Amino acid sequence: MKKRILIAAVAACALALAGWNYVAAHRPVSERLAQDARNQKVSLWAYHRYGVMPSVLVIDLRRVDADAATVDVLRALFQSAQSHKARRFDKVLLAHRGTPKFSLDGAYYAQLGQEFGEQNPVYTIRTLPQNVRKLDGTPAYETWTGGMLGVLSRQMEDVNQFARDWFIADLAKQEGAQR
Template sequence: MRCPECNALNETDASACGTCGLLLLNVLPKRRAEDLAVQRRRASDHDSAECQFCGGAISPKAVRCRHCSEVVDEEFYRQRAQRLRSRVNYASWVLYLFGLGALLLFRPVGVLSIAAGLLLSIAYYAIPVEPPASPRNKKRTRLGALIRRQLKLERVSIPLPALRNKKLVFVGTPLIAALIGYSANLFLLQEPVNDILKQSDAFRGMKVSAHYEYYVVPGVVEYNLQTLTFRQTPIDVHKAFLEFAKKLKEKRYKRVDLSYKGNRKFSIDGASFAQLGREYAKENFKFALYDFPRLFQPTVSTSSNRDALLEFHRRWYGDDPLTKTVENGLR
């Protein structure tokens, strides 16, 4: 190759003139340039991928499609979903445990905190684990496999501020804990009450709710009288509670509360409640009917046992202007 400046002869592949130092450009033949362009296009075709959602050309290492903004990296999608689900589950447990503690001090805050924890627990199961199937290659997923993936249980460690290197470890979500607690209240307390109310027509229309205190304190039982009709007399209400005590006479509780429409009226210690059930099972009606009001606080002071029993029922539910049951029993 000759230098256009000094006309000196240089090597064919020389990049500069050896005499004057002028930079030399190797101009390839037109045919050779076209071949190189084709090779570059083929190489670029091998280095690109197709978006499974919109069909656009993307990089093989792309996380999102630059055309439709969908996540195309399945492994990245799974890792992101796992991180998000772990954070939501951790937050739900913190709110749930805080709510259980707050119930003992200020009930509205505890209820709101527990509700927020359960909502986050539901959101945890709603976050998809697997990336969505593309419209072009839509695979049918069996419902059972989908449920197993979504209901996957994971361990959650919550540190204790007062104790170093100590953590509470939970498996699953607060929703599972709430379902277990509800099942315990239903089968251990509410079902015996339902069986009692079905025994006699005298209990028809009466509604009673029996559950642990705040549904989570197993040592305290709340017997909540919710609805009465005009057909029930104090003896009917009294008998229903005695049957309840009879069914649970072998259980050990710290306290039993008698409530009316959610308002606690009387409390009896667990030992006296068990004694009441045993005496009623022995058909000791004197103890069950007349000594019964004196087991509660405040003590009813009246002239006769019958009046003490009726006064007890007045204080339990007879002060409600919508309830005339006690008056019916006195006629």
């Protein structure tokens, strides 16, 4: 009898946590991404870290179609930030298929959400990598200074490298394994 009550209590807690994650983290992202037909090439899940840490959001890139471009993934990331613009997180982890790869400061994620649709998207894309952190908190990419053309060139190289590091390299490995 006690064992059944314990199992039922654990199951109820697990269901409550799953429901809370769905309502508070995933549903806003899912609803926002569904508003843009271009997002059908990308699947993102959003949840609180370990399902229980409300201060840390995980944006988990679960699927990227072969014909999707990097800009499709970045647009989905920016739209997910827009869907959470009323919330504040300390940190946002960028994961690929359940494996955390990078982090963003929560304030920067909030800024992305508030500026999406208002800020020049090329500026937002090219400055994203300088705000990306490794999991240990150190900068993942450079902040460039100097002449405009040189800076733009280096920033766009970083955007491409960020995409390779976040998800493209994993997709290439998967494709090679399927051959």
